[in-house]
Amino acid sequence: MTKRTAYDEKLERILRVAADIFARKGYHQASIRDIARATEVSLSGLYYYFDSKEELLFLIQDHAFGTLLRRLDRVLAREEDPRRRLHLLIENHLRFFIGNMAEMKVLSHEADSLSGEFRRIVDTKKRRLTLAARSILEELNPDPAVDLRTATFALFGMMNWIYNWYREDRDMPPEELAEHMTQLFLGGFLQEGNLDNVPSGDPSAEGDTRIWSSGPG
Amino acid sequence: MTKRTAYDEKLERILRVAADIFARKGYHQASIRDIARATEVSLSGLYYYFDSKEELLFLIQDHAFGTLLRRLDRVLAREEDPRRRLHLLIENHLRFFIGNMAEMKVLSHEADSLSGEFRRIVDTKKRRLTLAARSILEELNPDPAVDLRTATFALFGMMNWIYNWYREDRDMPPEELAEHMTQLFLGGFLQEGNLDNVPSGDPSAEGDTRIWSSGPG
DNA sequence: GATAGCTTGCATCGAACGTTCGAACTCCCT
DNA sequence: AGGGAGTTCGAACGTTCGATGCAAGCTATC
Numbered sequence: 001m002t003k004r005t006a007y008d009e010k011l012e013r014i015l016r017v018a019a020d021i022f023a024r025k026g027y028h029q030a031s032i033r034d035i036a037r038a039t040e041v042s043l044s045g046l047y048y049y050f051d052s053k054e055e056l057l058f059l060i061q062d063h064a065f066g067t068l069l070r071r072l073d074r075v076l077a078r079e080e081d082p083r084r085r086l087h088l089l090i091e092n093h094l095r096f097f098i099g100n101m102a103e104m105k106v107l108s109h110e111a112d113s114l115s116g117e118f119r120r121i122v123d124t125k126k127r128r129l130t131l132a133a134r135s136i137l138e139e140l141n142p143d144p145a146v147d148l149r150t151a152t153f154a155l156f157g158m159m160n161w162i163y164n165w166y167r168e169d170r171d172m173p174p175e176e177l178a179e180h181m182t183q184l185f186l187g188g189f190l191q192e193g194n195l196d197n198v199p200s201g202d203p204s205a206e207g208d209t210r211i212w213s214s215g216p217g
Numbered sequence: 218m219t220k221r222t223a224y225d226e227k228l229e230r231i232l233r234v235a236a237d238i239f240a241r242k243g244y245h246q247a248s249i250r251d252i253a254r255a256t257e258v259s260l261s262g263l264y265y266y267f268d269s270k271e272e273l274l275f276l277i278q279d280h281a282f283g284t285l286l287r288r289l290d291r292v293l294a295r296e297e298d299p300r301r302r303l304h305l306l307i308e309n310h311l312r313f314f315i316g317n318m319a320e321m322k323v324l325s326h327e328a329d330s331l332s333g334e335f336r337r338i339v340d341t342k343k344r345r346l347t348l349a350a351r352s353i354l355e356e357l358n359p360d361p362a363v364d365l366r367t368a369t370f371a372l373f374g375m376m377n378w379i380y381n382w383y384r385e386d387r388d389m390p391p392e393e394l395a396e397h398m399t400q401l402f403l404g405g406f407l408q409e410g411n412l413d414n415v416p417s418g419d420p421s422a423e424g425d426t427r428i429w430s431s432g433p434g
Numbered sequence: 435g436a437t438a439g440c441t442t443g444c445a446t447c448g449a450a451c452g453t454t455c456g457a458a459c460t461c462c463c464t
Numbered sequence: 465a466g467g468g469a470g471t472t473c474g475a476a477c478g479t480t481c482g483a484t485g486c487a488a489g490c491t492a493t494c
Binding site: 146 | 326328329366367368371374378
Binding site: 031032043044051052053 | 453
């Protein structure tokens, strides 16, 4: 059924190039003229493939999120152990993120730039992803003192923030990064087994030694 | 020295209102006319307080970051224990973040909107904050297998992401959130003492499913 | 009541923006 | 060879933007 027409291919090319530009300059900064120049399609010619700049943004986001979710479903389908499921979710997320930095930056950064029906559709997909993560965390039977909402968003924060710092030529590949983050999230930063409560301030503290003093008094 | 003139107060009010607008509409979306309307200062009147829209954005970011760093210095000065220092950093960060959501959203979201000298100055402050966190993590003597760069940015991701989900009326106050995140980061999601490595796949498992395919080759 | 700092309204500039429209081109089916 | 649908284009529209200039008025301090 889904025949691969020339139309489809050109549209996908436009989406890819536009995502790059949106990622680099920001959605509102980037002009349709920029995209026309980069795609080598005329200004008016672009409007044959979408009705408005906002729809173009929507198509990028929806396509990216759809792919991410589809892969997640596929990957999670054949694993039951909660820890491994968490690891798979993180790996899937990071792999796709790093492999499609532009799209994912647009997704993270321009969430508010959509409105109306466009916004609703993307938000629904986002919610599905959040719930998937949350339900895995539930399966893990965490310390009941842990707030699940906080933990879920902490996890996504950890993962999604990478577009602010990750460099392919400098940082480890996604699979390795996924291991690190899984380990970290499941309690891996300090190796020591005993984790008594994080200390609250001790009133009998020492003098006024400023250990880390870098800045203005 | 620093006398509190009417000029200063009005400027700060402008910065505050402008931050609100930038946070809500985005920097490029918001017009100087929007800010004139909201501050009830005339269009030309605004330009008495800054020379360009970009400088206005810079003033907001620099002021917010400056305050954050100043408070951090003060708070860390009287604590030596690395765990408590980490807790203080997180608490300071979240408290300021949540108390100044608009400014911090602008800071996180419009980092790329500055250029030249403005950009340089803000980047320097950002770097100082990153290094402060990193050096505390070093003091903690973590599992040497942990990559410090990754861990540092994971921590900031966890914290900075909150502007995407935190609601004052729904979520816990910053102090409590700081405890949760400190606990989480130091290894608190699962309570169990023994954290053997995150499971690598058990070869005796089901069929040919690749359970945990990590790492290149 | 003069002086300096601050503020206003209004008019205007050039540049850039998203979008539209009718004409033209290309390709395939007959 | 011809026709029609699908695709592409150049040119232009109307609007908004950041920024500036200017004459006038306000207000507080000496």
